[in-house]
Amino acid sequence: MDWQYFFELLLGGLTRGSIYALIAIGYTMVYGVIELINFAHGEVYMLGAFTGLIIASVLATLGFPIPMILILAAIVAIVYSACYGLTMEKVAYKPLRSAGRLSPLISAIGMSLFLQNYIILAQTSDFLAFPRLIPDFEFMEPIAHVFGSSDFVIVVASGISMAFLTLFIKFTKMGKAMRATAQNRKMAMLLGIDADKVISITFIIGSSLAALGGVLIASHVGMVNFFIGFMAGIKAFTAAVLGGIGSIPGAMLGGLFLGLSESFATGYIASDYEDVFAFSLLVVFLIFRPSGIMGKAKVEKV
């Protein structure tokens, strides 16, 4: 067994997995609270990457130092994506809250197409080169050929933000309200929880994490275009389903699981079938264990 190759795949999978987990959290939180598959969530990630690119380019021409560009671009991207998420919820989902399951999903697909075409019209349909914002750290030098500085930043940043999210959900009042709304919205409203506010905050948090993922991965890969959100969105959704949709720790675990298994499958089986593998995993899981690894099976009552 070639151990170096194994570790390369393991660490590569870890990087991928953390990004999937960051996006999957948005899916899972929204689903937990309003039972909607927010199809346009991948597009929020893509918008985050684009906003980050634009802000970074503007700051670069103004002569800011690189680490500051990274931080400022990430912050602006997060703020804007959160605003997009919020607006999307108000325009496309809120009026449909009592309209069954399919209407909001179709509306979400419409929103996703809208945002993709918005980028095509306002920016470009070609790939744009994303500047390398993450500097090479000296202490990463010995293992830089398997695990670069950008991998390191991605894993650390997503780890930190997920830890903060867990603390937020566990210990703040808003987190408690969120958990209550996810459990039973009507009951939560009866107890005086402002469900609309909770839903808005859910969208804000999910979109912010997606934008963080977008800026980090775009800087890692070095390219963005309008279509990156589609694949990332589907894969993150797969991760959310793997972990049991609705469960936040499940999304983190599912993301890592998907990232690692994808990395090993492409490394050891066939590299052409990377996306096929993720989709097959999604289909198989939805059919045989739709409640995911962590979720409990639901019994439908008449």
Added chain:
Amino acid sequence: MEQARLNIILHELKKSVLVSLWFMFLTFPIMVIRVNTLDHTIMWRWTNMAMIGCAAFVLSFFWRWAMKKKEASAVPAKSSWPYWARQNWAGYVENKTWIYTLQGLMLLGFIILPWIVSTYKTNILISFLTYVVLGLGLNIIVGVAGLLFLGHAAFYAIGAYSYALLSKYLGFGFWIALPMGGIIAALAGVALAFPVLRLRGDYLAIVTLGFGEIVRLLLENAGSFTGGPAGISNIPRPQFFGMHLSVAETNIYIYYIVFALALVTIIAVSRLKDSRIGRALQALREDEIACEAMGIDRVGVKLMAFGLGTAWAGFAGVIFAAKTTFINPSSFTFFESAIILSIVVLGGMGSNAGVILGAAFLVLLPEYLRAFSEYRMILFATAMVLMMVFRPTGLIPARGRRYVVHDPDLDLDDGSKSKEV
């Protein structure tokens, strides 16, 4: 009195100004700044910001007006037709002779059309009719059975590839491949439906999307057999009793084939809706558990819906391959499925006339209004969202079959002796 009215106006204005400011802020980086990452120059497009501001200001009034109207009419109206249409058109809509005359005229129009328009326009008409067939097929699954299906393009691809591969490897002609393409697509549809039957609406949508992408990726990666991303070229055009036809003539010939197919589809699908299977499907859409209690075979009926819906996609695929003589996997992306879905949603789920109108909107308008084609997808995406928010039943809503009771004992307010149930 004056004061109160003034206050309302000021309040509305303030709301719209806030909305407009919000959207100006929201779209600022994407709409205003355009960076060139190669030579590091930045373009500031401030006019876009002004446009967004004005548009958001005006549209926010419309949005609130439409919202208010929607809330006011929360109780569903008895007839699905809007009031003014009922007043002016109801006579025509109900009048059978008038409908038959109109249908006959349209039929005649479509028959002579390819002889009076150019080859280019015939091509557009062919793609319009192809989308009608695709939309009607999807309508069986989405509209009638209520199963949200996001992988329709995969079955379109299966149809197209079955003709291409059958003719490439086995030398099959168009007329043998046409039914076979439909049958293969239907079998694939049933095969997909088997495992996904247990899934709930939104999960089903994602699984079918995943399936669609798997089919496309397999076609792309099975390089030696399917030609990979480069696709298959030199697919033979259909033969007309061994006669040699020029390209323009073949086009007209294909037009008639697809027109006949569309006619058959329209007749078959409208007959299906009132058949035993169709009624079972509609009942299943409304309440699965109640259906099972009534003795409807849920599994069989759902499989039937998938098979019937995907068969039309297979036929359309064969014709598409024959028309373009070249196919590759990038013609069958999720985008294609989304376009077909928006045809169904825009037109009105479950309504055949709606689907035809939807296809006309999506295919013909952008072709004839060239300037508009750049904005085509964004407008249809917007329409999809707005349709769901304000008019979920589509342009021409589906009408259930109506039954009239004649009863001499019935004594209605208007003195008539019959009643619609």
